[in-house]
Amino acid sequence: MLINGELKYESQKLGMNYFRVALVLFGAQLLMGLIAAIQFLYPGFLFEIFDFSVSRMVHINALVVWMLYAMIGSVYYMIPDETGEETVGIGLGKLAFWILTAAVAVVVLVYIFIQVGPGNESTIWFINEGREYLEAPRWADIGIVAVVLVFYYNVFATYMKGRRTGIMTVMVANLFALAGLYLTGMFFTDNISVDQYWWWWVIHLWVEATWEVFVGTLAAYALVKIIGAKREIVEMWLWIEVLMLFGSGILGLGHHYFWIGTPEYWWEIGALFSSLEPVPLVAMFVHVLYDWGKEQGHCESKGSAHALNNSPAMAWVTANAFGNFLGAGIWGFFHTLPQVNIYTHGTQFTAAHGHLAFFGAYATILIAMMYIGVQGSYGIKKMTMTFKTKMALTLIIFGVLGMGVALTIAGYEQVLVERADLGGGWDAYFIAQDLPWYIQAQGWRLAMGVVTFVGFIYLAWDLLTIGAVESAQEESEGAAAAAAA
Amino acid sequence: MSKKSASVWTSIRFWRRSAAWVTGTATVLLIWLTFDTMGQISMGSDADLAKGIKHRIPAATVINYHVDYQFDQKRGHEVPVIGEKEKFFGKEWSAKDAAALLHHGKLTSQAKNCMNCHTLLGNGGYYAPDLTKAWLDAKWNDGTMTGITGKNTKEEAMAEFLMHPSQYPTHARMMPDLGITQDEAVALVAFLKHMSAIDTNGFPRNFSQSAKRLEGGTHAH
Numbered sequence: 001m002l003i004n005g006e007l008k009y010e011s012q013k014l015g016m017n018y019f020r021v022a023l024v025l026f027g028a029q030l031l032m033g034l035i036a037a038i039q040f041l042y043p044g045f046l047f048e049i050f051d052f053s054v055s056r057m058v059h060i061n062a063l064v065v066w067m068l069y070a071m072i073g074s075v076y077y078m079i080p081d082e083t084g085e086e087t088v089g090i091g092l093g094k095l096a097f098w099i100l101t102a103a104v105a106v107v108v109l110v111y112i113f114i115q116v117g118p119g120n121e122s123t124i125w126f127i128n129e130g131r132e133y134l135e136a137p138r139w140a141d142i143g144i145v146a147v148v149l150v151f152y153y154n155v156f157a158t159y160m161k162g163r164r165t166g167i168m169t170v171m172v173a174n175l176f177a178l179a180g181l182y183l184t185g186m187f188f189t190d191n192i193s194v195d196q197y198w199w200w201w202v203i204h205l206w207v208e209a210t211w212e213v214f215v216g217t218l219a220a221y222a223l224v225k226i227i228g229a230k231r232e233i234v235e236m237w238l239w240i241e242v243l244m245l246f247g248s249g250i251l252g253l254g255h256h257y258f259w260i261g262t263p264e265y266w267w268e269i270g271a272l273f274s275s276l277e278p279v280p281l282v283a284m285f286v287h288v289l290y291d292w293g294k295e296q297g298h299c300e301s302k303g304s305a306h307a308l309n310n311s312p313a314m315a316w317v318t319a320n321a322f323g324n325f326l327g328a329g330i331w332g333f334f335h336t337l338p339q340v341n342i343y344t345h346g347t348q349f350t351a352a353h354g355h356l357a358f359f360g361a362y363a364t365i366l367i368a369m370m371y372i373g374v375q376g377s378y379g380i381k382k383m384t385m386t387f388k389t390k391m392a393l394t395l396i397i398f399g400v401l402g403m404g405v406a407l408t409i410a411g412y413e414q415v416l417v418e419r420a421d422l423g424g425g426w427d428a429y430f431i432a433q434d435l436p437w438y439i440q441a442q443g444w445r446l447a448m449g450v451v452t453f454v455g456f457i458y459l460a461w462d463l464l465t466i467g468a469v470e471s472a473q474e475e476s477e478g479a480a481a482a483a484a485a
Numbered sequence: 486m487s488k489k490s491a492s493v494w495t496s497i498r499f500w501r502r503s504a505a506w507v508t509g510t511a512t513v514l515l516i517w518l519t520f521d522t523m524g525q526i527s528m529g530s531d532a533d534l535a536k537g538i539k540h541r542i543p544a545a546t547v548i549n550y551h552v553d554y555q556f557d558q559k560r561g562h563e564v565p566v567i568g569e570k571e572k573f574f575g576k577e578w579s580a581k582d583a584a585a586l587l588h589h590g591k592l593t594s595q596a597k598n599c600m601n602c603h604t605l606l607g608n609g610g611y612y613a614p615d616l617t618k619a620w621l622d623a624k625w626n627d628g629t630m631t632g633i634t635g636k637n638t639k640e641e642a643m644a645e646f647l648m649h650p651s652q653y654p655t656h657a658r659m660m661p662d663l664g665i666t667q668d669e670a671v672a673l674v675a676f677l678k679h680m681s682a683i684d685t686n687g688f689p690r691n692f693s694q695s696a697k698r699l700e701g702g703t704h705a706h
């Protein structure tokens with residue numbers, strides 16, 4: 001990931017820059033998560049210095065921002081492959097990257113060092129907006145919109161100029177919706193119900209609609225690229241996925257409108273459509289495995305051993321296929337009916353789902369894209385797993401699953417005791433927080449968080465070194481083969 | 486087209502058009518429902534409050550009334566019940582002042598980042614108790630918090646707590662001092678009282694029973 005000499009297109013080099021920043025922010029995200037997890041167990045830790053609200057805010061903001069970076073990086077990376085063109089207006093794109101990165105740095109420093117402000121508009125404009133996930137202050141919101149406009153212009157103009165593949169068509173249409181949705185989270189209102197109504201437009205319609213479709217396009221691109229899957233088949237699947245994801249996800253939004261002051265009819269609408277949301281996730285899982293199996297079969301019948309030209313990336317794509325289904329599909333379905341959600345709403349159960357879903361659906365495939373980027377940067381023909389790749393895969397997946405299970409247990413305790421038994425409220429809340437099994441679960445979450453973090457170190461180390469190592473290997477093998485011939 | 490698809494099920498064109506139609510239909514439905522919901526969740530007026538006309542989200546002047554949370558037979562869950570007039574910080578607030586106070590309170594809740602430890606309407610962080618019905622919590626009504634803050638009314642006790650939370654700990658996990666001023670604290674209490682009057686379709690469930698269920702300890706150990 002350090003150099004990208006073999007890349008022919010500026011667009012792809014810019015994509016690599018986005019990946020680099022994403023990786024750094026991913027590390028920062030995990031560190032902040034560890035601080036927050038420690039605070040659950042030892043509430044005195046950094047009390048009134050770096051409070052839980054701050055560590056948590058930076059944790060989830062770094063999460064969203066690294067994912068957006070990696071998403072933009074992926075798009076810049078795939079544009080030349082898909083359209084056959086250099087990105088139009090790439091100079092502007094590069095400028096936008098530096099502006100965005102500078103803005104992100106300022107925002108994070110303000111979060112960390114200033115933290116909170118007085119209760120007036122200036123805080124909303126310059127320090128933080130205080131709305132979970134969308135904390136970025138107003139000035140940064142406007143900056144983000146400007147940068148995204150540049151990005152969108154780059155993508156759209158290149159699409160119009162070059163080859164218009166199905167993958168790019170979905171990408172261009174979906175990005176428009178994704179960017180537009182951000183606007184619905186940018187205003188202030190005194191009415192907390194109206195506030196949360198629109199807040200969910202951004203959060204839910206991102207992660208359960210537009211980001212999912214984005215993952216569908218990335219998976220399609222990756223399958224063509226890594227295993228040489230047939231484009232017509234992949235693109236047909238992609239349209240089916242779009243149909244199912246938007247068909248269920250858009251009105252599935254209703255599962256957030258059960259208790260925020262909105263009318264009762266959202267119970268039925270939310271329950272019905274969000275229950276259908278796991279269906280496309282199963283389909284995507286089947287699709288990846290099916291295509292892989294099929295291409296592998298072709299290769300074997302032709303006598304060549306391996307269909308993959310990038311096994312680290314394929315491993316993460318597979319983790320995505322399964323993780324998306326598990327974290328979003330299964331864990332999401334667990335609490336999506338109002339009859340269940342009335343008790344689980346806003347408990348550690350939600351946190352369990354949030355972790356498994358964000359990781360399974362997004363972190364995994366974005367990591368796969370980084371490996372594809374490294375492969376291109378060093379011109380490696382067939383990239384294989386190193387020891388570090390395997391350590392990263394194992395530890396990160398094991399760690400996040402472990403955290404998910406621990407939080408699910410904590411959530412169960414909380415739901416049964418605080419909510420079902422005691423009916424909620426201040427005392428009920430703390431009685432549940434003090435249950436021995438709840439505390440034990442928080443302990444396991446921290447332990448598994450450390451495992452995840454160690455896995456991340458392997459991941460970063462691997463991404464930084466695998467390119468140089470394997471390209472040198474291929475070169476010496478090539479030289480040996482030439483000498484033998 | 487030279488390569489005609491064998492069946493419609495393997496035709497990209499068919500799936501592309503279906504995807505567009507389904508997405509379009511879902512979007513139109515969502516927008517339509519949004520208009521309806523916006524109508525139902527816009528804030529009621531002061532006049533309606535005085536006449537006892539219910540709104541899912543009442544006017545800011547609901548701070549001038551007693552708020553309760555009671556089981557409703559017909560709906561099968563608890564709902565907020567707006568009762569008699571009561572003083573809030575020792576006075577009745579005009580519609581204009583109450584709206585300004587709520588505005589200040591909502592802004593302060595964001596500026597102080599309450600939502601990254603607490604949940605509001607169930608959304609936010611899970612490090613501290615849900616604030617949806619905090620105004621109605623037994624803690625403020627049974628003398629506990631008025632006792633330790635040395636205040637006479639619960640609004641004053643809440644404001645005092647918000648200004649110096651770590652001086653009145655109830656648990657090892659304390660709320661940090663966020664530099665909340667007296668004015669901000671009063672505004673926050675108004676924001677919390679207003680939120681407790683929102684019709685949340687019965688969330689949190691059995692909240693009104695909480696104090697009773699806690700009596701004589703709990704089996705939860």
Ligand code: HEM
Pocket residue numbers: 132207208255256274275277278324327328329331332333335336337341344345346347350353354355357358361362607608609
């Ligand atoms: C990749 C896709 C998904 C991601 C990244 C995701 C992430 C999240 C996150 C982070 C939250 C918590 C929001 C908060 O902080 O308040 C949440 C809530 C929720 N999610 Fe998902 N989710 C995904 C898919 C799904 C699916 C497919 C379903 C249902 C089948 C679902 C059902 C829910 C429900 C019901 C809640 C509300 C929980 C509560 O009431 O506290 N999610 N999701």
Ligand code: HEM
Pocket residue numbers: 030031032033034035036037040056059060063350351352354355358359363400445446448449450452453609610611612
């Ligand atoms: C070192 C590993 C990690 C630790 C120790 C950790 C810890 C935490 C903690 C303590 C919270 C606050 C939960 C609360 O309010 O009770 C949190 C929230 C969250 N974390 Fe992590 N985390 C880690 C890794 C991750 C990863 C890998 C992801 C996703 C890719 C992630 C996504 C989230 C999300 C979406 C939330 C908000 C959940 C919600 O509101 O429901 N975290 N994390």
Ligand SMILES: [Fe+2]
Pocket residue numbers: 204208252253255256
């Ligand atoms: Fe959702």
